[in-house]
Amino acid sequence: MNPFFGSVFWLLVTLGVLVTFHEFGHFWVARRCGVKVLRFSVGFGKAIWKRVGRGGTEYQIAMIPLGGYVKMLDAREGDVEPQMQGEEFTGKPVWKRIAIVAAGPAFNLIFAVAAFWVMFMIGRPDAVPVVVAAPQSMAAEAGVHNGDRILSIDGHKTTTWSGVTDDLVDALLGRDPLTLHVRGTDGRERDLTLPLDRLPAGQDVGQYLDRLGLSLAPAPPVIGSVMPGKPAALGGMQAGDLVLSVDGQPVANYDDLQKAIREQAPKSPSLAFVVKRDGRQVPLTVIARQESLEGQPSNWVIGVLAPETETAIQRYGPLRAIRESLSTTRDSAAQTFRMIGKMLVGEASTRNLSGVIGIAQVANQSASMGPAWFLNFLGMVSLSLCILNLLPIPLLDGGHLLYYLIELVKGSPVSERTMIAGQYVGLALLFTMMGLAFYNDLHRILLS
Missing domain, CATH: 2.30.42.10 (PDZ domain)
Incomplete structure (x- = not known):
């Protein structure tokens, strides 16, 4: 498939699956809490398909596939008939409203764990971490030799190249010296230290990796x-x-x-x-x-x-796969929170943000690598959506949760004026983030 059309197709698949699952979380919990759902929409704008379900809910797929929404019966949006008051959202106890809003991110978290679980049961093929160091690179100066096999990073055993990459990215965000334990082509093992503290601040991870100069060893030109x-x-x-x-x-x-x-x-x-x-x-x-x-x-x-080259396939039985899935989810979430924290305090560059174009490209690449890698990608994006939606930004689920927590403390809802002001702040923040991510995507394309 053409890379452009492949990227568009797999982006639509990714957003369609993850948005539907996220919104279904809101929908399912709202129905369980006795709130009437008027519309369940995948996408924004004009509907290209719709139908009305048995409960009177209108289900639709809209033209702009960059999200979705669940529209509930809400007194803030118009008068509610007396007989429908019991199914109206704002009239529900605050704990039910919290449950409904939190359900979207929670379902994204559940999806991530499930995607990783299936991935580990299918078996994710990976390369063994045999590496080469670019001439005059930081890795070469630290003593990495071509053909070295990385056995552990800062005492953490690693058997795959993707595991090495994850650990390197995590370490590069902090720019602290990093210890590698490697085995050379002569069979001898040794410890090396990558002086990551010498890297300049304010660059994205891609630039740091280029300066590091460590990459997977290519296959020799031998005829198989x-x-x-x-x-x-x-x-x-x-x-x-x-x-x-x-x-x-x-x-x-x-x-x-x-x-x-x-x-x-x-x-x-x-x-x-x-x-x-x-x-x-x-x-x-x-x-x-x-x-x-x-x-x-x-x-x-x-x-x-x-x-044929040596590969490391991560495949486990159902019980072991659950443990590995939970561990992957925990480590990925921790890395994401560290990234956000470092960007907020200026220790990590905002160039690390990716937008729709970047997601589309990675979606196409992961799909071409097989179902296990695409499930890995879906799990990572779903986890990112969970975390993003929990940020205390008005218009996002986290902003609504913040309002409800304030209501719990003060005993009454926040004022309408405060909510309107919050919406403006939320719009400004979201447009800034989206614009920055889009700029980063274009910048990477132009420099590639």
Whole structure:
């Protein structure tokens, strides 16, 4: 699927699932508390589909898919008929109103735990944390060697590259020295310290990672298998050959090999390979051809496959998956709160915020990596929506909860004037956050 249309499609899937679940939380608890629900809407604006349910609730899907709402019978929005007073929202005890408002974020939290649980039962494929350090980077200066395998970070055992990335991002937010325990290609283990305190303040995590210069080691340019009857087989290439160069262009890893074929074949399909076989260099001539695989645009190929690489699949039984799901939810929530706290005090850059464009891109990428990774993405976004909605900002669920907590303390609702003023403040804050996130998305696209 085209990256643009793929991003749009998976964004709509993501928002459709998470918004529906969030609003269903409000809807379900409102009905249980005896409040009449007039409309359940996924999206804003003009309805593109609607129907009226048995209880008189109007269900609709609207044109703007950036959220949704549950409209309840509310005396603040107009006169309520006497016979309907018992189903009106503001007339309910404050604890019921708190339960109704808190239900949306609570259902997002439940969804996150469930998504992680299913993900761990399916099994999330991941790369083992074998790394390389960019020349003159902070990682290289700290003593990281190409091919080192990270065993633990600050005493926390790690077995996957995504686990390493999560720990690094968390550490970069605090910019404190970080200890790595690694095993080199010679089998010896050693401790290293990344001097993260030398990083300048006010940059986003992406810039910090670039300065750190630590990345997953690419696959070596070794031929895993040769397809019978294809150009490589006809040219005498064998499984296990280590490709040294293509048309005189040195090859350092398997990505370089594919790139060299794509660049050199249009100039001349006859490619001069030099491979290392049984300790000696062997020159080969391979005539590349253009082929279209599985409906994709045609490309230059020679008919080889990469060798199987070591992977770390996180797959557990139902009970262990529940424990891992709760642990992932707790750690991710703690990291999010730390990020918010550091942005509020100026220790972390607001450039770390992402908007709809960023979410769409990550949605497409995670979907292309398989169902387990897409469930991981849905869980993370659902957890973020839970936390965002609990922030004490008027117009968000957290703002309403703040009003109701004040009502509990003072014994009466906050004044209408206070609520109107809060709405203006909430609008200003939300538009500022959305504008900043949108700017960050565009900034990343223009710099990429």
